[in-house]
Amino acid sequence: MRARLALAVSGIAYELREVVLRDKPAELLAASPKGTVPVLVLQGGQVIDESLQIMWWALERNDPAYWLAPACDTASAVQHLLAVNDGVFKHALDRYKYPHRYPLESIGDLQDFAHTHRALGALVLRELESRLTDGYLFGSSCSLADMAILPFVRQFAHTDAAWFAGQPWPQLQGWLARFEASSIYNGVMRKTPVWQAPP
Secondary structure, eight states: OHHHHHHHHHTOOOOOOBOOGGGOOHHHHHHOTTOOSOOEEOTTSOEEOOHHHHHHHHHHHOOTTOTTSOSSSOHHHHHHHHHHIIIIIHHHHHHHHOGGGOTTTOOSOHHHHHHHHHHHHHHHHHHHHHHGGGSBTTBSSOOHHHHHHHHHHHHHHHHTHHHHHTSSOHHHHHHHHHHHHSHHHHHHTOOOOBOOOOO
């Protein structure tokens, strides 16, 4: 989602190929043998297969909404928050959302395992709540950090929506609700047919 968000705001034209990961097309594996999405294949054949790198690539070429110019704080603060999201928070989110995928770690009750990681993720969300007093993570306007982190917060929130709604995080909940109501979010979430290789 976050790669699509950056491509959408940048206005860069691209061909979208929706795939089903349990039936990975040969073309995907040829471009990126690790077989995950997103994968951006540039005209010259260069491949970018990390979503955050795709965001940087697109915005460095065209950044009309100034996502690379946060209203306050420094580039190193943005990088730190992104590292926490893609590291500690993503680790906790995966185990909270999909506890059954970690049999070597989840010895015992799966629900206890999931809730332990929910609590670890909540520590990061409390930090985000404290940053959102002006509406966004780095001031009063949206930045790359917001759009890179929101898709993961959305996954966390929807894993147990009732629990998330009951937390004392009004800034975080409002931030997520505005994102889900935005035209850019609804544009990138539009369903597209699964791509089929030409015969």
